[in-house]
Amino acid sequence: MTFAGERVARTRRILVGGTVLVAVAAGLAACSSEPPGPDSATKALAAALTSGNFAKAPFAGGTADASAATAARTAAYEGLAPWAPQVAVVSTTIDEQDKDLATVTLGYTWDVDESDADWTYETHAKLARDDEDVWHATWSPSLLAPDLVAGEVLTVERARADRANVLGAGGAVIVEPRLVHRLGIDKTRIAAPEQDAAARELAGALEIDAEAYAGKVASAGEKAFIEAITVRDGDPNYDVAALAAMPGVNDVTDTIPLAPTRQFARPILGTVGPATAEIIEKSDGAVSDGDLTGLSGLQRQYDAQLRGLPGLTITAAQADGTAPRQLYTVEPTPGTPLTTTLDVGLQNAAESVVATIAPASAVVAIRPSTGDVLAAASGAGGEGMSTATLGQFAPGSTFKVASALALLRSGMTADSDTTCPATVTVDGRSFTNFPEYPTDKLGTIPLRTAFANSCNTAFISARDAASQDALIDAAGSLGLDPHAALGFPAFLGDVPGDSDGTDHAASMIGQGRVLASPLGMATVAASVARGATVVPRLVVPADGAATQEPTPDDTASSGEPTDAPRPIVPLTADEAATLHQLMRGVVTEGGATFLLDVPGDEVAAKTGTAQFGEAGNLQNHVWMIAIQGDLAVAVFVDVGEYGSTTAGPLLEQFLRAAQG
Structure with a gap:
């Protein structure tokens, strides 16, 4: 290999030693x-x-x-x-x-x-x-x-940014750093032979797996602190002082982002904790070991917004750390608060309503004028799932609001006659009313009476006036859009398009394959109250921030819509006014007269009961939806008696609490 300087020297030798060669070279140069x-x-x-x-x-x-x-x-x-x-x-x-x-x-x-x-x-x-x-x-x-x-290598040091708070309606702080106690065995506080017994004693007091915790203690380093539980300061369920006094136990105080109570919208808001290996791997370097990140719910979905940007210092130094040189530095950027529409008072009221309900349950409240979700509480029976926003259940007779809209669009009015027999048979399957249906409301009755008393057979008898497509359109007009993108994990509702015969008959009364969430049915009530289709809103996007998509884990339970998207048929003010009258009739002459004396604006409502399970062991999903002023509410209990008897008292409790 010859480099440029060497080639120049060779050229000079040729020039000195041979004029013929020079001439040839010059000629070649001229042509190249x-x-x-x-x-x-x-x-x-x-x-x-x-x-x-x-x-x-x-x-x-x-x-x-x-x-x-x-x-x-x-x-x-x-x-x-x-x-x-x-x-x-x-x-x-x-x-x-x-x-x-x-x-x-x-x-x-x-x-x-x-x-x-x-x-x-x-x-x-x-x-x-x-x-x-x-x-x-x-x-x-x-x-x-x-x-x-x-020999020099580059290293980075991170400085954690302040994680932003989660806010509610009116800027109220919901999630903020709160004092906690990390309780566990500190191996520097107890002799090695006594550590196993101490670990088991602590586990027993906390009612956690003693064998597993003792194993963690045994495998940890000789000076390790092995956390057993994190308890928020003031939690009445734990005597922190007594636990800290046990042999070998240390109480390490810390602050972590927490809601006002352990239950407060927990399935929706999610939790914050040390980043998992999976989160770190998927972050492309944005999250490192030891960082606090959202682990579930909105905390995870909007984690990038909330956690901000870490401070970074990149240094060049010898491999042993000597002679460091700073190459790049940037200060931490605090996170941006996540604003939700949750009303702290109403959310607490909703949490109180479901606090003692054993089956899965939910209370959802929406402000019809804005679509803002004011409360979305899920009972403990849902085992951590957001029953309020992701539950998929047959809505039963609360869906008759949509069926009634489809019948109104076919030309019927609230005073049109319907037929309400004790039993109606469709393709060999018999449908009946609920057992306590009033016998004096059988026979030929106006639609308003059939709605107020929730006559199943009347709606099924009128099924030819409301095709399955008409039901889908009516449901969409009331906000049950299976394709809605809301900026948070949610399922509103779904009405299958391929139903006929008995399946279509069941759809008329909110059973069969019709599904809705408590959020979806609260949206139906809100649309009636507003006089236009409501799209629920729970998250208020930050200025300039893109809407974050829910994580796959959060949407896994929301299911896939049964049909392709279709245009939403607008709900008219006149249609909504008639539906409001029908729902008011449920309170004045139907199954919800117990709501007549609720203080404040007059209440309009609809009860709902949907059977599920195997023949011979049928159980009931129970519902109630209601409108009062600029408030729309849905109450759901997975297993109950009837909408009016199980969900009804819970609805009344919430409405009274909402009045202050």
Whole structure:
């Protein structure tokens, strides 16, 4: 291999030693094109520095330089994983004195956080063209980072940003740092032979798995603190002082983001804790070991917004940490608060309503004028799932609001006659009314009476006037849109499009394959109250922030819609006014007269009971929905007697609490 300086010397010898050869060389030069520039080599060098694959890097030292570059790059960047740089050619300058020499400026871009700002810098490489017109670069560690020398590596130190609060209606603080007690065995406080017994005693007091906890204590280091439980300060269920006084137990105080109570919208808001290995791996370097992150619910979905951006300091130093040089620093950026529409008072009232209900249960309240979700409480029977927003249950007779709308659109009025027999048979299947249905409301009765008393057979008898498509359109007009994207994990409702015969008959009374959530049925009531289709809102997007999609884990239980999206047929004010009258009739003359004396604006409501389970062991989902002023409410209990007798008292309790 001969470089430019050597080629110049050889040319001079030829000029001195042979005029004929000079003439030939001169003639060839006159006919040939300009020798190639260094662009191909500089692009190959930038690509190699980006990928870390130096097999085709244009180094003068060939494979030896490639091996050295590979080893140096791996060692230098290991402390920045999983980040990797993008390297591009910024400029190339040919030496004015020697056209066979050049300098290339390489621009580095590191995407080190989720902001638009990146860590950028430039390095420089020397190139020379050999006698075969091939350009080669000189390898140096300084190609990797500014002034980097052999043996230096890059490391990053993070400074955690302040996690932002979760706010409710009116800017009320819902989730904020609150004092907690981390209780566990501190192995420096108790002799080794006594640690197993101490661990088991603590586990017994906390009613956790003693064998598993004792195993953790045994496997931990000799000076380890092994946390058994985190208890919020003031939790009446735990005597922290007594627990801390047990042998070997340490009480480590800390603060973590918490809602006002353990139950407060927990399935929706989610929890915060140390980042899991899965979260760290999926974060592309945004989250590291020891960071606090959202683990579920809105805390996880909006984690990037809430946690802010960590402060970063990137340093170059020898592998043993000596001679450090700071290359880049950025201060932490606090998180941006997540604003929800939850009303603290109403959410607490809803939590109180479901607090003692054993089966899965929910209370949802919406402000019809805005669509804001004011409360969404899920009882403990849901085992941590947000029954309020993700539950999928047959809505029973509360769905008759949609069926009534479909009948109104077919030309019926509230005073149109319907037929309410004791039994109606469709394709061999018999449908009846609930056992306590008033016998004096059988026979030919107006639609308003059939609605007020929830006559199943009347709605089923009128099924030919309301096709399945008409039911789907009516449900959509009332807000039961299976394709709605709400900015939080939610299921509203779904009416299958392929129902006929007995399945269509069942759809008329909210059974069969019709599904809805408590949120969905509260939306139905809200749409009636507003006089237009309501889209529920729980999260208020931050200024300039994109709506975050729910995580797969949070949406897994929401299911897939049975049909493709279809246009929403607008609900008219006149339609809503008639539906409101029908719902008021449930209170004045139907199954919800117990709501007549609720203080405040008059109440309009609808009861609902939906059978489920195996024949011979049928049970009832029970519902009630109601409207009072600018408030729409849905109450649900997974297993109960009837809507009026099980869900009704819970609804009344909530409405009275809402009045203050």
